[in-house]
Amino acid sequence: MQTIQSTSYPVLFQENGYNTLNDFIKSKAFKTVFILVDENTHEHCLPILQQEITADVVFEVIEIESGEVNKNLGTCMSVWHALTDLGADRKSLLINIGGGVITDMGGFVASTYKRGIQFINIPTTLLSMVDASVGGKTGVDLGVLKNQIGLFADPEMVIIDPLYLKTLSEKEITSGMAEIIKYGLTYDASLWKQFTDETKEVDLVGMIHRSIEIKNEVVLEDRLEANLRKILNYGHTIGHAVESHFLESDDKETLTHGQAIALGMITEAYISSKLFNFPLSDLEIIKTTITRIFGKVPVLKTDYPAVIDLMKHDKKNVNGQVNFVLLESIETCKIDCKVSVDLIQESLDYYLL
Known part of the structure; x- marks a missing residue:
């Protein structure tokens, strides 16, 4: 390569x-x-x-x-x-x-x-x-x-x-797939199509090379995350909060990073559909495809307050405001998006459906 x-x-x-x-x-x-x-x-x-x-x-x-x-x-x-x-x-x-x-x-x-x-x-x-x-x-x-x-x-x-x-175990390989999916949804639809088309065998080595190319292209344009590089945080605002919550909870099994980001991509795609008319057909494909690969994280409604509280500490926040990366369409993102607590809870409800 x-x-x-x-x-x-x-x-x-x-x-x-x-x-x-x-x-x-x-x-x-x-x-x-x-x-x-x-x-x-x-x-x-x-x-x-x-x-x-x-x-x-x-x-x-x-x-x-x-x-x-x-x-x-x-x-x-x-x-x-x-x-x-x-x-x-x-x-x-x-x-x-x-x-x-x-x-x-x-x-x-x-x-x-x-x-x-x-x-x-x-x-x-x-x-x-x-x-x-x-x-x-x-x-x-x-x-x-x-x-x-x-x-x-x-x-x-x-x-x-x-x-x-x-x-590696299969679970660890699957965890890494979440970041490749993120690159596909935010930057290169051809990567995303490799996950939605179940008739074709996944070219993992090719995916690795293309994913690194994408991240490098983004970093070369915006090394210090002032603008474009923020798109790489798609799925991570809710995902990181859920991951941290499960990590600190004595009664919950620690999640892989990929499981948490998978949840984050589904919930943040739902929020995108509400705020930017992200196509409902694409939303359903995202939910179906990602759930097929990662299964469901056993998050409960009683977890919502702790998860939302953890988002307040996200390193992307400015002046105490939680900032999201959302999708207008596949490959087209909006950065620094403000989202209400009610809509975050609604997105988690959608995930659990």
């Missing part, structure tokens, strides 16, 4: 990525290279990477616990201490190999350690390949509030290898 050039770094694929990584390590003459993993990528993905690295260098592996619940400043502190204890300096390199938690947090750790060291992202989940690892966003959660602490910082490169997807 063809290399995609982003703001200051390339997104490289498979063998080309590993060759470039080896050349980079050799050219910089690192004394030690640090690798950030969780227990899953340590076991299943690190051996794949180690087989591909031919550069003569010492590697130090830093392992954290997996899961969104560990994407916080406490975990960052443990990684900063590990880097210090292992002798990292301002000329060190951190390779982040894992899903969105690893690439988001690893990028944040690297870009703040000693005012910034170089880092490389090797995403191993579908979600992190098509979304989290590309675009320069790094950060961690503040309690259950997602991605509240962070900054923009670019890696030296991103390496995409679909081989890592073989280490």
Whole structure:
């Protein structure tokens, strides 16, 4: 697959990525290279990477616990201490190999350690390949509030290898599909049609490449999310709030990111139909298709107040006003939309029908 050039770094694929990584390590003459993993990528993905690295260098592996619940400043502190204890300096390199938690947090750790060291992202989940690892966003959660602490910082490169997807469960693969659907609904209808046409086999590798192209095109035009990049938040205003609510509730099973965003895309499509006459026929196709892929999140009417309260902390808000990205049609979005609480509740009722 063809290399995609982003703001200051390339997104490289498979063998080309590993060759470039080896050349980079050799050219910089690192004394030690640090690798950030969780227990899953340590076991299943690190051996794949180690087989591909031919550069003569010492590697130090830093392992954290997996899961969104560990994407916080406490975990960052443990990684900063590990880097210090292992002798990292301002000329060190951190390779982040894992899903969105690893690439988001690893990028944040690297870009703040000693005012910034170089880092490389090797995403191993579908979600992190098509979304989290590309675009320069790094950060961690503040309690259950997602991605509240962070900054923009670019890696030296991103390496995409679909081989890592073989280490995932079907549930994790499905989770990543939500972001690809988002790209289809907001930017490229041909991607969306691959989900609605059940007669054709899904080209997953092609979807990955096209999704990264889309995100990169958007980021190159609007790196700091002043305008166009906001469309990438479609489905995330309600979705993130539901995800956070389930994460903090003792009596609820934690959702995958994809499950939450799937709910968000359906509810926000409903709101779009009410505010911007988004076609009802498309709304029904969105609900039917997404529900077929993701099933239904067991949200209850008693959850509504907590979900709506969490939306008040969404990082896209301005002056306390919740801002939505909504659809006028497939591929055409409206940003910074104001939505009443009653309509948000109505959209959740529609989801539960």
